[in-house]
Amino acid sequence: MSALLSINVDQFINTQPMSRLQWRMVMLCFLVIALDGFDTAIMGFIAPELIREWAVSTLSLGPVMSAALIGVAMGALIAGPLADRLGRKPVLISAVAFFGTLTLASAFAPNLEWMVILRLLAGLGLGAAMPNASTIVSEYTPLHQRSILITVVLSGFTFGAAAGGFISAFMIPLFGWQSVLLVGGLLPLLALPLLIVSVPESLRWLVARRPAHHRQRSARIVQRLAPGISNEHTRFTADEVEHPLSSPVSRILSKGFFSGTLLLWLTYFMGLFLVYLLGSWLPTLIKNNGLSVSNAALITALFQFGGTFGSLFLGWFIDRSNPHRTLAIAYLLGGLAIYLIGTASHGFALFALLAAAAGFCMNGANACMYALAANFYPTQARATGVSWMRGIGGLGSIASGFAGAHMLSAGWTFATVFSALAVPALIAGIAVFLKGCLTSPASLAQPHTLTR
Structure with missing residues (x-):
């Protein structure tokens, strides 16, 4: 009978070549942050039309423009501890669903007051998405490639914001400002099934938190990263030891x-x-x-x-x-x-x-x-x-x-x-x-x- 195989997941990820699963996760997290960038910048694209259609001043539009930024700050502060307790994936999925739904609802806002409320709530999801996407990428990429891959993923923000400008320039004259918010809300919601199926939980988080409890989940992820290297009986370890009594x-x-x-x-x-x-x-x-x-x-x-x-x-x-x-x-x-x-x-x-x-x-x-x-x-x-x-x-x-x-x-x-x-x-x-x-x-x- 052979000895039990033990895999240190930190060393495993740092020394193995990037797999198709890891590259797929980099692309999907780029997509999440691009959608984040689109929805964060979206008010700037439709602001001139809101001023014209609702007959409001530029000064009155100030709270609408800043509401999402306030929500982003609040969402980031709330989501981080949740992701460290509950896992990166559920918080990331919830964040995308949240800002997609609230941006979609913003298309039906009847006045500035409702738009401020909806943009503030959408900001909570926007603030939770980017840090969790970058955290997942950091925990699935080898140390010698980590910084460049994180910044590649984060460049999705400016890509999404720029794409929003082109989409707005095309859609607003034809379909009105509401159409841009509809697109900004529907795209994240359409991406949800792909994210749920394709993005696994952080292997480092699973092993650092409760290695014995998550052994089978960890084994399945390692099989996807490097087929044939482990099974459900493999013992997984990490360089870090959890401190269960500290938040x-x-x-x-x-x-x-x-x-x-x-x-x-x-x-x-x-x-x-x-x-x-x-x-x-x-x-x-x-x-x-x-x-x-x-x-x-x-x-x-x-x-x-x-x-x-x-x-x-x-x-x-x-x-x-x-x-x-x-x-x-x-x-x-x-x-x-x-x-x-x-x-x-x-x-x-x-x-x-x-x-x-x-x-x-x-x-x-x-x-x-x-x-x-x-x-x-x-x-x-x-x-x-x-x-x-x-x-x-x-x-x-x-x-x-x-x-x-x-x-x-x-x-x-x-x-x-x-x-x-x-x-x-x-x-x-x-x-x-x-x-x-x-x-x-x-x-x-x-x-x-x-x-x-």
Whole structure:
């Protein structure tokens, strides 16, 4: 009789080549985040029609625009601990169902008050989806490919937002603004059966939580990852041991993680503050500095477009370098580009180049923060750690709207605005560098996979 086979799932995933199941999960999580991006940006596409049809002012539309961002922050804070207790898959599925249903219901909103309520509730699902999708990807990908694959998946957000713009441009003239909300609600609901069937629970979570109880489920997942390597009698182990008496929130705030958690929050808060402020107010600032409306819109698009390339490049690069040092440099260079925008002349080409550079650094570094957080926290608190970073960071995106409005209403000069905006980038760079000096990742790849 042969000895019982034992598989350490952390070492197994880190040393095995990517399987078809893992690549399929990367694509499905990309799809989830693309749908998230579509629905998060959807109000911006239909806002002009709401103003015209409902005869409301731009100022009155402010609560509608910010409601989803508030919901996103709340949803991220709630969903993380739930995913660490109940599993990644049920929370992810519930989040997609929730924001799909509420976006669909928004198409039938009779007035602004109902639209605010429905967008706030939809934001709860939107805030829960992205952190859980990135957590599942982090727990099913080998350490040496994790950062690039997480950032590839997160690039789905800008892909979905951009796709929403094209869809809106086609559908609103033909079918009205309600049609965009119908599409934004139906697509997530249509994706649910595929997600339920194709996305397994996190293997790392199953084994780290209750390995004996979940042995058969773990064996089936390993069979899908590498057929013939295990059976239901295989013993599964993990590098991490669960702390059953500690909640996920207390874990990320415990002595070993407290300073790193605060520095992650500070970095991501400043990063989202800058990205959302520039995304919202850059067209107005550039236009007020003498350029046309179309050129201002194009420069802002280049800011977002640069972020797509930045996230992919930095995600690839931090897998091969010191991630904290790399992201610190990216934030500092982003701050320099933002400062230089304020000193630039009225030339379109220079503005476009600096905006693309700022987007490359700032959006790219923000996307990589998910990989940094996923590698920092242990399995039993990973979803909470990533989600709470998203939730606290989301407060930065909410604050950015008020800050931008204040700077414009106070009559700040163009140069003063961009000099001030370089400061949050400096703070983010220093904070992520300090995290690298004070903390270390929760786990590292190990050389052996199977024991008997």
